[in-house]
Amino acid sequence: MERLTVLTDANCTTCRRVAAWVERQRAYLPIEIIPADAAEARERFPGLDPLAMLGDLTVVSDVGEVWQGPGAWITILWALEAGRTWSFRLASPLLWPLARRLIELASRERMRLGAVAAMLGPDPLARLQER
Numbered sequence: 001m002e003r004l005t006v007l008t009d010a011n012c013t014t015c016r017r018v019a020a021w022v023e024r025q026r027a028y029l030p031i032e033i034i035p036a037d038a039a040e041a042r043e044r045f046p047g048l049d050p051l052a053m054l055g056d057l058t059v060v061s062d063v064g065e066v067w068q069g070p071g072a073w074i075t076i077l078w079a080l081e082a083g084r085t086w087s088f089r090l091a092s093p094l095l096w097p098l099a100r101r102l103i104e105l106a107s108r109e110r111m112r113l114g115a116v117a118a119m120l121g122p123d124p125l126a127r128l129q130e131r
Contacts, residue, residue, distance in 0.1 A: 003030045003062040004079055006072075007045070007053045010035035015057070026081040056107060070103040 006022070008015045019033045034041055036053035045060060052058075052068070059072040067075045074091050077083030090099040 001029070001061045001063055001065070003032065004075065005044070005060045005062075006031060006033045006076065007036040007041050007048075007058040007060065008033060009054045010037070022076060022080070025083070027079050028081060028084070029079055031076070031079055069107065070100040073103050074099070 006019065008019050010016065022031060023033060036058060037050050041048075041053065042050060048058065048060075048066065056069040057072040057076075059067045059075045074087050077087035077090070089095055
């Protein structure tokens with residue numbers, strides 16, 4: 001595997017902020033982020049359901065592996081230099097059930113999280129990283 005494509009909901013404030021944060025991170029392999037409902041996504045990944053990709057973050061590798069929801073988040077962490085250790089921890093048998101539930105909750109509440117983030121300013125994730 002040499003490249004990941006992240007399919008995300010471009011209409012979701014939380015998704016856009018997380019995508020911008022991922023793009024600023026140093027990664028072990030290139031990560032391309034495209035809107036899940038874009039024509040490019042439908043052309044490149046005709047076997048994937050666009051509605052399902054809007055409901056859950058989707059990651060596709062250059063060799064055809066697909067992860068959705070919590071597995072997609074863990075895969076993104078795995079690809080990031082600052083996230084690889086966390087990806088192994090969160091995917092461990094001890095933490096995976098909790099991590100999965102938290103990621104699913106955040107995904108369900110992403111629109112509300114986006115509204116809260118908008119009140120915090122233009123890029124609260126960047127401020128956290130600066131500390």
